[in-house]
Amino acid sequence: MNQAGEKLFTRKDAGLLAAVLLVAGAAALFLGLPGRAQGELVRITVDGRLYGEYELARDRNIRVEEGTHYNEVVIRDKKVYVTEADCPDRYCVKHHEITKSMETIVCLPHRMVVEIVNVGATKWSAETDGIWESGSHGKPGDAGKPGGFENIDGYTE
Amino acid sequence: MQGKGIAGKTAYAAMLIALSMLLSYVEALLPISVGLPGVKPGLANLVVLTGLYYMKPGEVLLISVTRILLSAFLFGGLSALIYSLAGGLLSFGVMLLLKQIKGFSVTGVSIAGAVSHNLGQLAVAVAVVENAKVLYYMPGLMIAGVAAGSVTGMLAQTCRRYLTSAAGRKDGE
Numbered sequence: 001m002n003q004a005g006e007k008l009f010t011r012k013d014a015g016l017l018a019a020v021l022l023v024a025g026a027a028a029l030f031l032g033l034p035g036r037a038q039g040e041l042v043r044i045t046v047d048g049r050l051y052g053e054y055e056l057a058r059d060r061n062i063r064v065e066e067g068t069h070y071n072e073v074v075i076r077d078k079k080v081y082v083t084e085a086d087c088p089d090r091y092c093v094k095h096h097e098i099t100k101s102m103e104t105i106v107c108l109p110h111r112m113v114v115e116i117v118n119v120g121a122t123k124w125s126a127e128t129d130g131i132w133e134s135g136s137h138g139k140p141g142d143a144g145k146p147g148g149f150e151n152i153d154g155y156t157e
Numbered sequence: 158m159q160g161k162g163i164a165g166k167t168a169y170a171a172m173l174i175a176l177s178m179l180l181s182y183v184e185a186l187l188p189i190s191v192g193l194p195g196v197k198p199g200l201a202n203l204v205v206l207t208g209l210y211y212m213k214p215g216e217v218l219l220i221s222v223t224r225i226l227l228s229a230f231l232f233g234g235l236s237a238l239i240y241s242l243a244g245g246l247l248s249f250g251v252m253l254l255l256k257q258i259k260g261f262s263v264t265g266v267s268i269a270g271a272v273s274h275n276l277g278q279l280a281v282a283v284a285v286v287e288n289a290k291v292l293y294y295m296p297g298l299m300i301a302g303v304a305a306g307s308v309t310g311m312l313a314q315t316c317r318r319y320l321t322s323a324a325g326r327k328d329g330e
Contacts, residue, residue: 008314012258013265017303020272024299031293048287089237091194104290106194106282109236113288 032102039101039116042080044073047111056080056116069110080105080114170220177204177224178231185232193294195240195278196301199271199309205249206267206313209256211320221245239285240278247277263317267310272302 028034044051046066054062054075061083062073071092072084079097082105092107092114101118180200187198201224208217225245229238252270255261261269275298283291 007262008311009264010260010262012260013262013268016255016261016265016269020268020299020303024296027292027299028296031296033293033296045286045288087236095194102290102293104293106286106291106294108194108240108282108285111286113286113290115288115290 036101037118038078038099039103040119041117042075043115043117045113064112066110066112071107071110071112073114080116082107082114085110166216170216173204173208173220174224174227177201177220178228180204181228193297193301196298197305199274199305202248202267202270202274202309203313203316206252206263206270206309207316207320209252209266210263210317214253218249221249240281243281244274244278248274262310263313264307264310267313268303268306271306271309272299275299275302
């Protein structure tokens with residue numbers, strides 16, 4: 001038995017702890033987690049392929065079916081969550097609701113990723129943000145703003 | 158743990174595997190949920206961690222891998238196996254390495270083990286879903302590893318105190 005082994009916490013432990021927290025903090029900064037915006041688009045990928053993209057502001061249920069598997073994804077009140085799935089661990093169902101851009105819900109057994117993306121945060125101006133925040137359904141398209149939202153409507157129905 | 162025959166060692170290993178599986182089960186009953194997938198205290202690691210201080214590395218590795226295989230077959234399903242194995246093997250390697258370096262306490266070894274376990278699983282997750290966005294979980298999983306590792310490390314420290322005094326009485330060591 002070395003002496004250090006008898007102590008509850010050593011200086012090297014503290015160094016390790018600091019290093020881990022530093023890397024975690026750096027990773028968070030690198031990923032842009034602080035100050036991330038309210039997202040606009042819900043993107044679902046299965047096995048790395050795009051399954052569909054949906055407006056966050058428009059409530060709807062999406063049944064993601066792949067082979068015999070399914071995950072029931074719900075968009076409601078600008079929150080996204082999974083209500084039902086036939087995967088064995090059901091972590092996706094237990095996962096908290098996601099609301100902000102970059103947040104994800106992952107179903108590992110089905111290789112499904114639900115993520116919220118911020119469509120061209122740089123391209124979209126403050127006035128368009130205002131429209132999104134109003135949360136009225138279908139408004140963005142009616143407003144005739146530029147951007148890829150016509151495509152989204154194609155996905156939604 | 159020295160001076161035992163193959164039968165004694167087998168029985169001892171089997172007992173520790175059963176213990177670690179029991180700890181996993183007890184842990185599953187605890188209603189701990191932080192909203193991050195797969196975050197748990199990692200009580201089963203208590204057996205591996207403590208074992209590193211009393212047994213040969215190969216014996217501990219055998220216990221760890223057997224526990225992972227049995228748990229996957231019994232409860233987790235095979236899809237969970239690759240994640241458990243990746244996490245288990247990486248954390249075993251890191252803990253063994255840190256234990257060899259003088260100056261780290263059990264708590265430090267445990268924290269390193271827990272964090273590397275989570276990172277190993279995350280790496281497999283990124284590869285499996287083929288979406289780097291899964292890395293979003295990295296900071297959270299690292300912090301969770303620090304928390305879980307601290308708890309398990311302190312428990313292991315307490316266990317060692319009793320184990321060492323018990324071993325001292327029995328084996329005169």
